[in-house]
Amino acid sequence: xxxxxxxxxxxxxxxxxxxxxxxxxxxxxxxxxxxxxxxxxxxxxxxxxxxxxxxxxxxxxxxxxxxxxxxxxxxxxxxxxxxxxxxxxxxxxxxxxxxxxxxxxxxxxxxxxxx
Amino acid sequence: xxxxxxxxxxxxxxxxxxxxxxxxxxxxxxxxxxxxxxxxxxxxxxxxxxxxxxxxxxxxxxxxxxxxxxxxxxxxxxxxxxxxxxxxxxxxxxxxxxxxxxxxxxxxxxx
Numbered sequence: 001x002x003x004x005x006x007x008x009x010x011x012x013x014x015x016x017x018x019x020x021x022x023x024x025x026x027x028x029x030x031x032x033x034x035x036x037x038x039x040x041x042x043x044x045x046x047x048x049x050x051x052x053x054x055x056x057x058x059x060x061x062x063x064x065x066x067x068x069x070x071x072x073x074x075x076x077x078x079x080x081x082x083x084x085x086x087x088x089x090x091x092x093x094x095x096x097x098x099x100x101x102x103x104x105x106x107x108x109x110x111x112x113x114x115x
Numbered sequence: 116x117x118x119x120x121x122x123x124x125x126x127x128x129x130x131x132x133x134x135x136x137x138x139x140x141x142x143x144x145x146x147x148x149x150x151x152x153x154x155x156x157x158x159x160x161x162x163x164x165x166x167x168x169x170x171x172x173x174x175x176x177x178x179x180x181x182x183x184x185x186x187x188x189x190x191x192x193x194x195x196x197x198x199x200x201x202x203x204x205x206x207x208x209x210x211x212x213x214x215x216x217x218x219x220x221x222x223x224x225x226x
Contacts, residue, residue: 033214040219042204042216043204045215048212048213098212101146101147101166103149106158108157
């Protein structure tokens with residue numbers, strides 16, 4: 001079974017530039033999560049989708065971050081403009097359905113460095 | 116608010132000893148509590164989970180206990196081995212299915 005795919009693996013950008021991350025969840029998984037993990041901290045939930053609807057985005061800095069999940073499958077997370085404090089690993093995860101309390105599987109993550 | 120508190124932040128044990136990590140959650144409606152292990156530079160991976168209709172669950176050297184009244188749950192690792200060294204995260208699923216993580220515990224098992 002293929003896992004959660006993320007790209008790119010690494011990205012270095014200058015502050016005020018824009019960047020986009022892509023996630024392809026496990027086939028058939030209805031729930032998709034984007035987390036931000038700063039070094040030494042736990043994953044912080046940015047946004048959670050159930051199919052193509054947003055379940056929660058209360059922690060997403062909406063002035064600079066945006067995310068979409070077209071057709072309830074792939075998802076993209078965008079940052080525009082980036083700040084130094086956005087340097088982190090961005091993890092995508094998916095589960096069969098969060099409403100059924102099923103396991104969340106993580107992708108390898110995208111390590112973003114803002115200089 | 117919706118959060119999960121995890122303690123301790125670091126834990127060092129001798130090989131063969133036991134390790135215990137504790138977490139508390141704030142939403143009494145939460146009913147699913149997974150534990151993840153993250154090795155350096157790798158993705159978090161589920162090691163064990165527990166649902167609210169169960170007080171304890173065991174899988175070989177790993178066990179998790181849940182006290183719904185006190186809103187506490189704990190991870191117990193017995194007979195620790197150097198390969199158990201990693202960062203461990205507890206998590207709780209809140210009402211809408213939000214999966215919230217604790218801050219993590221760095222476990223070091225000394226040979």
